[in-house]
Amino acid sequence: MTNNEEQPQKVRKTFIQIFVEEVSTSPLTVTVLAIVSALILGGLLVALTSEDVYAAWGESPLAAIRTGLQAAWSTYVALFEGAIGNPARMIAALQSGEADEIRRAFNPFFESLNQATPYIFTGLALALGFRAGLFNIGAEGQLFIGAIFAVAAGIYIKGLPPIIHVPLAFLIGALGGALWGFIPGILKAKTGAHEVINTIMMNYIAFRLSEYLLRGPLQAPGSFVPISASIEESARLWKFFGDPVRFHMGFFIALFMAWVVYWFLFKTRWGFDFRSVGVNPRASRYSGMNIVVVTVLAMSMSGALAGMAGANEVLGVNHNLAVAFSSGYGFDAIALALLGKSHPLGVVLSALLFGALRSGAIQMQVSAGIPIDIISVLQAFILAFIAAPAIIRTIYRLKTPAVYEEGVYARGWGGD
Amino acid sequence: MATSEMTITKTADYVSPTRQRVMGILFLVIAFAIWYFFSRSLEPGIQTTFVLTPGGSETQVPDWTFTTAPILNIFAIMCAILGGAQLARGFGSRTNLVLAWVVGLFVFSFLAWATADSSLNVGGLLRSSVGFAVPITIGALSGVLCERSGVVNIAIEGMMLTGAMIGALIGSLTNSWIGLFAAVATGGLLGLVHAVFSIKYKTDQIISGTVINIFAVGITSFISARFLQKYQDLNNPDIFPVWDVPVLSKIPFIGPILFEHNLFVYALFIFLIVLHIGLFYTRWGLRLRSVGEHPKAADTLGINVFRTRYMAVILGGMMAGFGGAYFTLGSVGRFDEVMTAGRGFIGLAAMIFGNWMPFGAFGAGLLFGFTNSLAAKVAILGVNIPSEVLLMAPYIATMIVLAGVVGRGQMPAADGKPYEKE
Numbered sequence: 035m036t037n038n039e040e041q042p043q044k045v046r047k048t049f050i051q052i053f054v055e056e057v058s059t060s061p062l063t064v065t066v067l068a069i070v071s072a073l074i075l076g077g078l079l080v081a082l083t084s085e086d087v088y089a090a091w092g093e094s095p096l097a098a099i100r101t102g103l104q105a106a107w108s109t110y111v112a113l114f115e116g117a118i119g120n121p122a123r124m125i126a127a128l129q130s131g132e133a134d135e136i137r138r139a140f141n142p143f144f145e146s147l148n149q150a151t152p153y154i155f156t157g158l159a160l161a162l163g164f165r166a167g168l169f170n171i172g173a174e175g176q177l178f179i180g181a182i183f184a185v186a187a188g189i190y191i192k193g194l195p196p197i198i199h200v201p202l203a204f205l206i207g208a209l210g211g212a213l214w215g216f217i218p219g220i221l222k223a224k225t226g227a228h229e230v231i232n233t234i235m236m237n238y239i240a241f242r243l244s245e246y247l248l249r250g251p252l253q254a255p256g257s258f259v260p261i262s263a264s265i266e267e268s269a270r271l272w273k274f275f276g277d278p279v280r281f282h283m284g285f286f287i288a289l290f291m292a293w294v295v296y297w298f299l300f301k302t303r304w305g306f307d308f309r310s311v312g313v314n315p316r317a318s319r320y321s322g323m324n325i326v327v328v329t330v331l332a333m334s335m336s337g338a339l340a341g342m343a344g345a346n347e348v349l350g351v352n353h354n355l356a357v358a359f360s361s362g363y364g365f366d367a368i369a370l371a372l373l374g375k376s377h378p379l380g381v382v383l384s385a386l387l388f389g390a391l392r393s394g395a396i397q398m399q400v401s402a403g404i405p406i407d408i409i410s411v412l413q414a415f416i417l418a419f420i421a422a423p424a425i426i427r428t429i430y431r432l433k434t435p436a437v438y439e440e441g442v443y444a445r446g447w448g449g450d
Numbered sequence: 451m452a453t454s455e456m457t458i459t460k461t462a463d464y465v466s467p468t469r470q471r472v473m474g475i476l477f478l479v480i481a482f483a484i485w486y487f488f489s490r491s492l493e494p495g496i497q498t499t500f501v502l503t504p505g506g507s508e509t510q511v512p513d514w515t516f517t518t519a520p521i522l523n524i525f526a527i528m529c530a531i532l533g534g535a536q537l538a539r540g541f542g543s544r545t546n547l548v549l550a551w552v553v554g555l556f557v558f559s560f561l562a563w564a565t566a567d568s569s570l571n572v573g574g575l576l577r578s579s580v581g582f583a584v585p586i587t588i589g590a591l592s593g594v595l596c597e598r599s600g601v602v603n604i605a606i607e608g609m610m611l612t613g614a615m616i617g618a619l620i621g622s623l624t625n626s627w628i629g630l631f632a633a634v635a636t637g638g639l640l641g642l643v644h645a646v647f648s649i650k651y652k653t654d655q656i657i658s659g660t661v662i663n664i665f666a667v668g669i670t671s672f673i674s675a676r677f678l679q680k681y682q683d684l685n686n687p688d689i690f691p692v693w694d695v696p697v698l699s700k701i702p703f704i705g706p707i708l709f710e711h712n713l714f715v716y717a718l719f720i721f722l723i724v725l726h727i728g729l730f731y732t733r734w735g736l737r738l739r740s741v742g743e744h745p746k747a748a749d750t751l752g753i754n755v756f757r758t759r760y761m762a763v764i765l766g767g768m769m770a771g772f773g774g775a776y777f778t779l780g781s782v783g784r785f786d787e788v789m790t791a792g793r794g795f796i797g798l799a800a801m802i803f804g805n806w807m808p809f810g811a812f813g814a815g816l817l818f819g820f821t822n823s824l825a826a827k828v829a830i831l832g833v834n835i836p837s838e839v840l841l842m843a844p845y846i847a848t849m850i851v852l853a854g855v856v857g858r859g860q861m862p863a864a865d866g867k868p869y870e871k872e
Contacts, residue, residue, distance in 0.1 A: 079669075079672070083672070083673065083676050083677070169656055171656075171660070221849070221852070221853050225852075225853045225854050226854075227849070227852040227853045227854070228852070230604070230656055231798070231799070231802065231848070231852060232849055232852060234604070234795050234798070235795075235799065235845040235846075235848050235849050236845075236849075238792055238795065238796075238842070238845045239842050239845050239846065242838040242839075242841050242842045243838070243842070245838050246836045246838035246839065249836075249838075250836065362667075365660075365663075365664065366664075368657070368660050369660075369664065372657065405671065405672045405675035405676055407667070407668045407669075407671035407672040407675060408668065408672055409668070410664055410665070410667050410668025410669075410671070410672075411665060411668035411669055411672060412668075413664055413668070414661050414662075414664040414665030414668055415665075417657070417660065417661050417664065418647070418661045418665075421647070421651075421653045421654065421657045421658065421661065422647055422651040422653045422658075424651050425651070
C-alpha cells in the first residue's frame with residue numbers, strides 16, 4: 035500500500051523531468067534554437083550596421099536600442115512579406131476575387147517554393163553523399179554542368195513533343211551532373227584522392243568551362259554578352275499559373291526525388307550498403323560490400339541530383355544559360371543538408387526555409403535596403419550552431435544527451 | 451582503403467614500373483608534339499624575339515632573337531632522348547625533375563612558336579607571374595602551417611576575403627600599414643574561430659572551414675553593399691608602392707623579375723625562408739610537425755597538442771589575412787565583392803602540389819601564377835587557345851597530382867583528424 039501511495043507522486047515528478055529532458059536533449063531543440071539564434075545575431079548585425087542607430091546614439095543609448103530593435107524588426111517584417119506575402123493584401127485580393135491581383139498577392143509564396151526547388155535537389159545531393167561518408171563540395175560545379183547539358187538539349191534537340199522533350203532534357207542535365215560527380219568518385223575509389231579537394235577543383239573547372247562555352251560555342255547568335263540562346267518552347271517545364279507567378283513543375287519533381295532518395299536509402303539493399311559504408315567503411319569492406327562501387331555510385335548519384343538542380347533552373351526558370359547564373363545553391367546546400375540531418379524529409383523542410391529566406395531577402399533588399407548577402411551570414415551562423423551543438427547547449431544550458439550522436443562526415447585527406 | 455594505405459606507406463623515392471613507362475611515353479609524346487604542332491608549321495629562317503627586360507625597368511638586358519625552327523627541333527630531340535632514357539633505364543627518384551624540364555621545354559617551345567616572326571616580353575610575363583603567385587603562395591603557406599599541425603584548412607579563401615575587406619576599410623580610414631595590421635589580425639581571429647571549432651568542439655574541419663567561407667562571403671558583401679559602395683572614401687586605401695631592392699634589382703634578367711615589386715613580394719620571400727627553417731630546423735617546427743603526424747606520441751612526450759594546434763591555426767589565419775591584404779593594399783587599391791575569386795582554393799591546390807613544403811608551394815604558386823599571367827596575354831599572342839582553358843590548367847594539374855599519376859604527396863598523417871586526449 036505504501037508503494038501505491040508513493041507511486042503517483044513519483045510518476046508526476048518523473049513526467050516533468052522526462053519532459054524537460056526530452057526537450058533539452060532532443061536534436062530538434064538544437065535545430066530550432068540554432069535557427070532562432072542565427073536570426074537574433076542577424077538582427078544584431080542589421081542594428082549594428084544601421085546609420086540611424088548611430089545617429090540615435092547621440093541622443094541617448096536607450097533611443098539607440100529602440101532604433102536598433104526597430105531596424106531589426108522592419109528587416110524581418112520585410113523578409114517575411116517577401117517570403118510569404120503581405121497577409122492584409124492576400125486577404126484583400128481573395129475578397130476582391132480578381133485573378134490577377136490574387137496571383138500578385140500570392141506570388142511571394144510561390145516564388146519561395148521556386149527558390150526552394152534547386153535547394154531540395156542540391157540538398158538531397160549533399161545528404162546522399164553524407165550518408166555514404168562522402169563530402170560532395172562540388173554540387174555547385176555539378177549544377178553548372180547539369181545546366182549546360184540541359185540547355186544544350188533544350189536548344190539543339192528540335193521537333194519533339196513536350197512530353198518527351200522535357201524529361202529528356204531534364205535527364206540529360208542529370209547525366210551531366212552525374213558525369214561531374216563520377217570523376218571524383220572514381221578517383222577516390224581507385225586512387226584514394228580525397229573527394230573534397232577534387233570536387234573543389236572540379237567546381238572551378240566547371241565555372242571556366244561554362245565561361246568558355248558561353249563566350250564561344252553556346253553563345254546566342256548575334257549576342258554580345260555571354261549568354262546562351264533560349265531553349266525550345268517544347269523543353270520548358272510546365273507552369274501552373276499565369277504571370278507573374280513562375281511556379282513550375284520542378285517543385286513536384288524535387289519532392290518526388292526526395293521520396294526516391296528516401297526509398298533508396300532506407301528501403302533498398304543498396305541504400306543499406308551506402309549507409310553502412312558511410313558509418314564504417316572498414317567494417318563494411320570486411321562484411322563483403324564493394325566499397326569501390328558504392329563510392330562511385332554515391333558520387334555519381336549525388337552529382338546527378340545536383341545536375342537536376344541546374345536542369346531545373348534552366349528548363350523551369352531562366353530558359354537560357356548565363357555566366358554565374360547560380361548564386362551558390364550548391365554551397366548553401368552543405369548547410370542545408372546538415373540542418374536537415376541528411377534525411378530527405380529534413381532536407382525538404384530546410385530547403386523550404388532556405389528558399390523562403392532567399393526569396394524574402396530579394397524583396398527585403400528592395401523595401402528595407404538590407405543587402406541580400408545577410409542570408410549568407412544567417413546560413414553561416416545556422417551551420418556553425420548545427421555543426422557545433424555544444425555552443426547552443428552551453429548558451430541555453432541544455433543537457434547533453436546520454437547517447438551523443440556525432441556525425442563524422444569527412445575524413446582526413448588520405449581517404450580511408 | 452587498401453590502396454591508399456599502401457601508397458602512403460610507400461617511400462617517396464619509389465617509382466612504380468607502370469609510372470616509369472607512362473612518364474617515358476609522355477616525354478616522347480611531348481617531343482612529338484613540339485615537332486608536329488610547332489616546329490613543322492614554321493617556315494625555315496623565321497625568327498622569334500624574346501624581350502627580357504620588363505617594361506619600365508632600368509636594368510636593361512638585350513633582347514634575345516633566335517631562329518625558331520632549329521631551336522624547336524633541338525628541343526624536340528632533347529625530349530625524345532629523355533623519353534627514351536626514361537623507358538630504357540628510368541630516372542628513378544629524379545623522374546619529377548625530368549618531367550619539370552620536359553614541361554618547361556614544351557612551354558618554351560609553345561611561346562617561341564606563338565610569337566614566331568614577332569616579339570614577346572618574357573621578362574614582363576615572368577614579373578607578372580610573380581605578382582600573381584603572391585596571394586596563391588601565401589594562401590598555400592597558410593595551409594602548410596595549419597595542415598602540418600594536423601588541421602585541414604579550406605577556409606583560406608574566406609580568411610583572405612575578409613582580410614582584403616578589412617584591409618581596404620581600415621587602410622582607407624587610417625593608413626595602409628594599420629590596414630595591413632588589421633587584415634592580419636582579422637585573419638588571426640578567423641583562424642581562432644576555426645581552431646575553436648575544430649580543436650575544442652571537434653567539429654568536422656571541412657564543415658568548420660565551410661562555415662568561415664560562407665560567413666566571409668556574406669559579411670564582406672554585406673558591408674561592401676552597405677558602406678563601401680555608398681561612401682567611396684571608405685574604400686580608397688593607398689597601395690604599397692613598388693620599391694626596388696638596392697643591389698639585387700640590378701642583377702640582369704632576374705633582378706627586375708624578382709626585386710622590383712612592393713612589400714608583399716618581399717614579405718613572401720621572408721615568410722618562405724623563415725617558415726622553411728622554422729618547420730624543418732627548429733624545435734618549434736619539429737613539435738608542430740610531430741603534432742600533425744602522430745599527436746598521441748607527441749602528447750606522450752609532453753608536447754601540448756591542443757596549444758600547438760591553436761598556435762598553428764591562428765598563425766595560418768594571420769598568414770591568410772596578410773595574403774588577402776595583397777588584393778586591396780598591394781594590387782587593386784579597392785575592395786570588390788568576392789574579389790579573391792577562388793585564389794584561396796588555388797592556394798590549397800598549390801599546397802598539395804608543393805607537397806606541404808614551403809618552397810614546393812612557392813614553386814607551384816609560380817607555376818599557377820604563370821598560367822594566370824599567360825592567360826591574360828594569350829589574347830595578345832593571337833593564338834587560338836581560349837584563356838579559360840589555360841585557367842583550368844592548375845585545377846586539372848592538381849587533380850592529376852592528387853591521383854598519384856605524378857607521384858603522390860606525403861601529407862601529414864593526422865591531417866584532418868581531431869585529437870582526443872585520453
